[in-house]
Amino acid sequence: MAKRSAPEINAGSMADIAFLLLIFFLVTTTVDKDKGLSRSLPPIQDENVEPPILKQKNVFVVIVNRNDELLVEDEPMEIGDLRQAAKDFLDNGGAKKGGEVVYCDYCQGARDIASSDNPDKAIISVKSDRETSYETYIAVQNELVAAYNELRNRESQRLFNFKYTEVKAALDAGTFKGNETKADEQLDQIKDMYPMKLSEAEAKSN
Amino acid sequence: MSKFKKKSGGELPPISTASLPDIVFMLLFFFMVATVLRDNDIKVAQQLPSADQTEKLTKDRTVFIYAGKPSAQYAKLGTEGKIQIGDKFVGVKEVKAAILEERERLRVELQDKVIVALKVDKETNSGLVTDIKEELREANMLKIIYVTPQAVQQ
Numbered sequence: 001m002a003k004r005s006a007p008e009i010n011a012g013s014m015a016d017i018a019f020l021l022l023i024f025f026l027v028t029t030t031v032d033k034d035k036g037l038s039r040s041l042p043p044i045q046d047e048n049v050e051p052p053i054l055k056q057k058n059v060f061v062v063i064v065n066r067n068d069e070l071l072v073e074d075e076p077m078e079i080g081d082l083r084q085a086a087k088d089f090l091d092n093g094g095a096k097k098g099g100e101v102v103y104c105d106y107c108q109g110a111r112d113i114a115s116s117d118n119p120d121k122a123i124i125s126v127k128s129d130r131e132t133s134y135e136t137y138i139a140v141q142n143e144l145v146a147a148y149n150e151l152r153n154r155e156s157q158r159l160f161n162f163k164y165t166e167v168k169a170a171l172d173a174g175t176f177k178g179n180e181t182k183a184d185e186q187l188d189q190i191k192d193m194y195p196m197k198l199s200e201a202e203a204k205s206n
Numbered sequence: 207m208s209k210f211k212k213k214s215g216g217e218l219p220p221i222s223t224a225s226l227p228d229i230v231f232m233l234l235f236f237f238m239v240a241t242v243l244r245d246n247d248i249k250v251a252q253q254l255p256s257a258d259q260t261e262k263l264t265k266d267r268t269v270f271i272y273a274g275k276p277s278a279q280y281a282k283l284g285t286e287g288k289i290q291i292g293d294k295f296v297g298v299k300e301v302k303a304a305i306l307e308e309r310e311r312l313r314v315e316l317q318d319k320v321i322v323a324l325k326v327d328k329e330t331n332s333g334l335v336t337d338i339k340e341e342l343r344e345a346n347m348l349k350i351i352y353v354t355p356q357a358v359q360q
Contacts, residue, residue: 018230029241130333
């Protein structure tokens, strides 16, 4: 008997099967693109511990009312001006040289004695009404983070010749080229120059 | 009698589609790698506010809390902001228990480094967010991230 060769399998429908699978995956999956503003919550305070007393001039008060309007240091303000106002406050460096409060030698602000002593002392306090919309709330948070980031960028540019936010993003993504531990130390140094002190008071009830 | 018979007709040979499955499989693998499975369906409105000072979030140590008004399917629940954890609605007082339960699903070594991602609709009152944060403080999960799509920078 002659040896019959096995008939070739028709692969024409393979494409259809693959397309079906492809469409299934397209429908059931999402593209991972989550980004956000990160924040650390304060731990629960012990009832017996007295909160530290802060000087009024070292606290930058931002109040958002239920109509999404801003009151910054007792003055109404548009959200577009908040970033600059926060930067001016943080970068003020009002403490005198040789005084008992640490003098800020890298600050480039107005050195107004009625504003913050140094960035380490400066605290931004956000108070929002319960009925403030979340959109405004995030916009305020974003502007304040931007103020910190711009100051940090300026200092990292001056000291190490790179942008704080760019290097941090590269380190987080694991795409940083160069010495990672050194970059980490440099970032920490910049962070200490402008520590993020954002206080979120509990929303006021009506 | 010629040995070489002229081929009859000048028809083009059919285009071979044998490599088509390969192309489609390549697409398929790309999508499988670049995406994640949608693990729970979201029952609240999710129009997130955008921001431009964002950081990336690490998915493997994140638990999600969704909040917003119930979506069209659940419209009978009213238009008040609701909290969703996992795939069910929870009340403000149950957030702590639900989030601790949700944390159990993470890998053990990452459970201490957990980050809570808040996906909140932009029309929600911030009071609801404050309530959630208060519960998280009680659950001692202090690292949070407000999920916001990257806004286009001017």
